[in-house]
Each structure stands twice: as structure tokens, then as C-alpha cells.
Amino acid sequence: MAAETALTAKVDGSAVAGLALAAAGSRHMFGVVGIPVTSLASRAAAAGVRFLAFRNEQSAGYAAAAYGFLTGTPGLLLTVSGPGCVHGLAGLSHATANAWPLLMVSGSCAQPDVGRGDFQELDQIAATKPFAKLAVKATAIADIPRLVFQALAATVSGRPGGCYLDIPSDVLHQTLTQSEADALIAAAAADSAASGYAPPKHKSLDEGIVKAAELLHRAERPLVVFGKGAAYARAEETIQKLVDTTGIPFLPTPMGKGVVPDAHPLSATAARSLAIGQCDVALIVGARLNWLLHFGEPPKWSKDVKFILVDVDEDEIELRKPHLGLVGDAKRVVELINREIKDQPFCLARSHPWVDAITKKSKDNVIKMEAQLAKDVVPFNFMTPLRIIRDAILAEGSPAPIVVSEGANTMDVGRAVLVQNEPRTRLDAGTWGTMGVGLGYCIAAAVAEPKRLVVAVEGDSGFGFSAMEVEIVRVKHLRRRRAMRKAKYILWI
Numbered sequence: 001m002a003a004e005t006a007l008t009a010k011v012d013g014s015a016v017a018g019l020a021l022a023a024a025g026s027r028h029m030f031g032v033v034g035i036p037v038t039s040l041a042s043r044a045a046a047a048g049v050r051f052l053a054f055r056n057e058q059s060a061g062y063a064a065a066a067y068g069f070l071t072g073t074p075g076l077l078l079t080v081s082g083p084g085c086v087h088g089l090a091g092l093s094h095a096t097a098n099a100w101p102l103l104m105v106s107g108s109c110a111q112p113d114v115g116r117g118d119f120q121e122l123d124q125i126a127a128t129k130p131f132a133k134l135a136v137k138a139t140a141i142a143d144i145p146r147l148v149f150q151a152l153a154a155t156v157s158g159r160p161g162g163c164y165l166d167i168p169s170d171v172l173h174q175t176l177t178q179s180e181a182d183a184l185i186a187a188a189a190a191d192s193a194a195s196g197y198a199p200p201k202h203k204s205l206d207e208g209i210v211k212a213a214e215l216l217h218r219a220e221r222p223l224v225v226f227g228k229g230a231a232y233a234r235a236e237e238t239i240q241k242l243v244d245t246t247g248i249p250f251l252p253t254p255m256g257k258g259v260v261p262d263a264h265p266l267s268a269t270a271a272r273s274l275a276i277g278q279c280d281v282a283l284i285v286g287a288r289l290n291w292l293l294h295f296g297e298p299p300k301w302s303k304d305v306k307f308i309l310v311d312v313d314e315d316e317i318e319l320r321k322p323h324l325g326l327v328g329d330a331k332r333v334v335e336l337i338n339r340e341i342k343d344q345p346f347c348l349a350r351s352h353p354w355v356d357a358i359t360k361k362s363k364d365n366v367i368k369m370e371a372q373l374a375k376d377v378v379p380f381n382f383m384t385p386l387r388i389i390r391d392a393i394l395a396e397g398s399p400a401p402i403v404v405s406e407g408a409n410t411m412d413v414g415r416a417v418l419v420q421n422e423p424r425t426r427l428d429a430g431t432w433g434t435m436g437v438g439l440g441y442c443i444a445a446a447v448a449e450p451k452r453l454v455v456a457v458e459g460d461s462g463f464g465f466s467a468m469e470v471e472i473v474r475v476k477h478l479r480r481r482r483a484m485r486k487a488k489y490i491l492w493i
């Protein structure tokens with residue numbers, strides 16, 4: 001009798017959304033509540049999705065974006081309608097620019113009141129569309145489960161990015177029975193398992209893999225470059241194997257740092273200009289040939305360099321027109337290259353002129369930088385505090401702390417000085433150079449990687465964009481005593 005009552009009990013749209021998010025595997029949601037989504041947040045929390053309440057949707061969005069990168073699962077952002085949605089656009093667009101999976105869920109005004117000047121009324125589909133891979137609206141309660149699963153799947157399919165789900169307030173208040181809700185959620189989960197998360201089908205890679213291995217083998221000055229796409233794809237073991245077996249020097253982009261340890265002897269980070277200026281074949285894995293890599297063009301790169309571009313998105317290959325394009329998941333493609341090389345192994349000796357040139361240049365540059373770092377300059381320049389922070393981070397050992405970095409000089413100098421020996425341990429302003437990401441990133445890192453210490457190294461302007469969220473880091477959602485005990489160093493730059 002009790003079970004029957006439970007199944008015939010009515011649940012509203014907020015509860016159905018919370019249950020669907022939980023059923024799809026979501027564990028955390030970042031956002032700001034208010035009309036009409038307060039109940040959605042509490043229903044989701046009751047279903048097992050922890051809600052992290054922020055001061056501003058902008059920071060909550062940056063947190064959701066970083067969470068997507070760190071966990072490889074969609075970060076959730078919840079906002080109210082109108083201005084809340086507009087604030088959320090910062091996180092939605094940042095996620096899409098960085099190719100990180102994020103689902104923004106916003107309440108919106110009641111459908112019958114559209115066009116009548118309702119409270120916080122906005123055409124939120126039109127507002128979010130330019131920044132989202134998919135922007136959909138639930139027009140009735142029965143739509144919610146299917147759209148939750150569809151939008152979550154879209155965030156991670158192909159090139160990851162931001163998606164948007166709009167739930168009008170009348171839909172949040174509609175009801176159906178618990179058993180109807182359960183059936184809709186089960187059907188949406190089954191549909192998604194059948195189609196949603198399946199990797200996109202690409203042309204056969206066989207020919208391309210043989211060509212890639214040949215190009216690397218025949219190159220006089222090969223280079224492996226990897227970015228945060230490789231970090232997102234968990235390609236660390238396969239890329240390190242490639243570097244170790246072939247002896248090819250490597251260069252990470254800022255958030256690719258740590259995919260192969262910075263301390264590895266074949267790191268070309270300290271000889272970046274030489275490496276990209278003189279390499280004749282560059283294997284680019286999970287990194288775009290955008291401004292961060294000087295568009296792959298002279299004068300930074302040689303005009304004759306042959307790019308082998310590995311990207312999950314065919315459009316990226318079309319855009320860059322590399323010598324050889326390989327469409328696929330970074331980890332899988334590099335695994336195939338490793339397998340091909342295993343049949344015809346080659347390894348550049350440390351005495352190879354190219355490796356030797358990079359190693360020498362790196363050593364010279366490191367010696368120069370260490371001489372600068374050794375000086376205790378007071379009042380602080382950028383080098384002295386960053387050396388103190390670097391040494392403190394290295395002293396933590398493994399699991400390595402996650403470094404959150406923003407600012408102009410702070411971030412640039414920090415990139416050179418701070419060492420990443422484990423993947424996904426650097427979070428910075430990213431592809432868009434976005435200031436304001438810092439505190440949201442810290443909160444995301446603390447919940448996504450609870451065993452790692454989080455170290456924020458920020459310029460005062462960057463910090464000021466989201467400083468108030470520090471209250472959430474320290475008081476609301478981390479166990480205070482643990483957080484305080486772990487805060488061994490607080491340095492202001």
C-alpha cells in the first residue's frame with residue numbers, strides 16, 4: 001500500500017529535473033538559486049546532486065567548466081532566469097571556447113507570459129545559442145528527462161563544450177506521478193545508452209597512422225606538441241610512451257603541462273622558440289593551431305614544417321589544413337601510432353643533433369632562470385614569490401597540488417617557473433584569456449579532486465574579479481578546519 005502511494009504521488013518539474021540529473025550520473029551542481037529554480041536545486045540535492053551555492057553565476061560557470069575538464073564529465077551550472085542566465089553566459093562561453101563539457105540549466109519565465117514583460121523575461125534560447133553546442137527548451141514536464149540526457153550527451157560528444165537547457169517556470173510547476181517520472185527517466189537513460197555517449201564514427205585511421213609513423217621516423221627534427229585536449233582525453237600514458245620509445249622532444253601548451261612531467265629530460269618547454277622555430281615535423285595532439293600556437297605560421301614556425309594534427313573534431317582539421325589530419329580521440333590515436341611504431345621501432349639518441357640542440361638550449365635557459373630565481377628580491381618582483389610557491393608545491397610531492405593561475409605577468413611568469421609533473425594540475429585563463437576564473441576553479445578543483453591541495457596564484461586584478469567567492473571556498477563548502485590546516489602559505493602578489 002505504501003509503495004503504491006509512493007508511485008502515485010505527484011512530483012513536479014523541479015523534482016523530475018533533479019532526478020533525471022542524478023540518474024544521468026551528475027554528482028555536483030554549481031550555481032545561484034532564486035525564482036524559479038530554488039526547488040530544482042533542493043530536489044537535485046535530495047536526489048544526490050550536491051549543490052554548491054555561489055555569490056555570482058559567472059564564477060559558478062567557471063567552476064562548472066573546470067569541473068568538466070578535471071572529471072571528464074559535464075559540469076552543471078544552475079541559474080535563475082533573465083540576468084542570472086546572462087551572468088551564466090560567461091561560464092557557458094568559456095567552456096565552449098576551451099572545449100570543456102558544461103550543461104547550463106536555467107529557469108525562465110512562464111510560457112503563457114512570454115512577450116508581456118514578465119519578471120526577468122528573456123529569450124534565453126536566443127541568448128545562449130551563440131555560445132552553446134545545443135540550446136533546448138522543455139515546453140512540458142514530460143520533455144525534461146529526454147532533454148537532460150540529450151543535452152548532457154551533447155556536452156561530451158565530438159569536441160566537448162557548453163550546452164543549454166531552458167526550463168520555464170510553468171514547466172517546473174507541472175506535475176506527473178512518480179511512476180510516470182520513473183518511466184520517462186528510464187526511457188531517456190536507455191535511449192542515451194543506445195546513442196548519446198557513443199564516440200562519433202570517423203573514417204578509418206589505418207592509412208593515416210602508417211603515414212604519421214613514417215613522417216615521424218623520417219623527420220630530422222620531430223616535435224610532439226600536446227594540449228589540454230590530450231589532458232582531457234587522459235592520453236598521458238600513451239603520449240609518455242611515445243616520447244620515451246622514440247626519444248622525440250615534446251612541448252606542452254599551458255594546460256597540457258603535466259601530461260608528460262615537466263621534469264622529463266625531453267621537455268622542450270625551456271627551449272620553446274627553438275623547438276617550434278626549427279622542427280620539421282610536428283605531431284600536434286589535442287591542441288589547436290590557434291593564437292596560443294601562433295596559428296602554426298612563420299615567423300614562429302618554419303614555413304616548411306609538416307603538421308600532423310590529431311583532433312577529435314573534423315572541422316578543426318578542415319580549418320587548419322595540416323599536412324596530415326587524424327580525426328579521433330587523442331588517447332586512441334596516439335595508441336595506434338605507438339602500435340605502428342612498435343613494428344618499426346626508432347629512437348633518437350640523446351646525442352642526436354636535434355635532441356642535443358634542444359637539451360643544450362633548455363639547460364642554458366634554465367640556468368639563466370634559476371640565477372634570477374635564486375635572488376631574494378624585496379619588495380617582491382614576480383620571480384621571488386613564484387620560487388617560494390614552486391618549492392612549496394614540489395615539497396607536497398604526489399598527488400601534486402592543482403595550481404590555479406590567473407593574471408597577466410603572474411600567469412606568464414608562473415607558467416615558466418611553476419612545475420607540473422602530473423596531468424590536469426594546471427588551470428589558467430585558458431583559450432580565451434579569461435580573467436575572473438580563479439576562485440570558481442579553486443572550488444571545482446576542491447570538489448573534483450579532494451585529495452589534491454589547491455594552490456591559487458593570482459594577480460590582484462584577476463583575484464578581484466571573483467574574490468568574494470573565497471567565502472565559499474573557506475567557509476561554506478569545505479570542511480573549515482581541514483582547509484585552514486592545509487593552507488600553509490598565503491602570499492599576496
Ligand SMILES: Cc1ncc(C[n+]2csc(CCOP(=O)(O)OP(=O)(O)O)c2C)c(N)n1
Nearest residue numbers: 407408409410411433434435459460461462
Ligand atoms: C574577462 C577579462 N577582462 C579583462 C581582461 C584584460 N586583462 C588581461 S590581464 C588583466 C589584469 C592582470 O592583472 P593582475 O591580475 O593584477 O596580474 P599581473 O599582471 O599583476 O600579474 C586584465 C584586466 C581579460 N583578460 N579578461
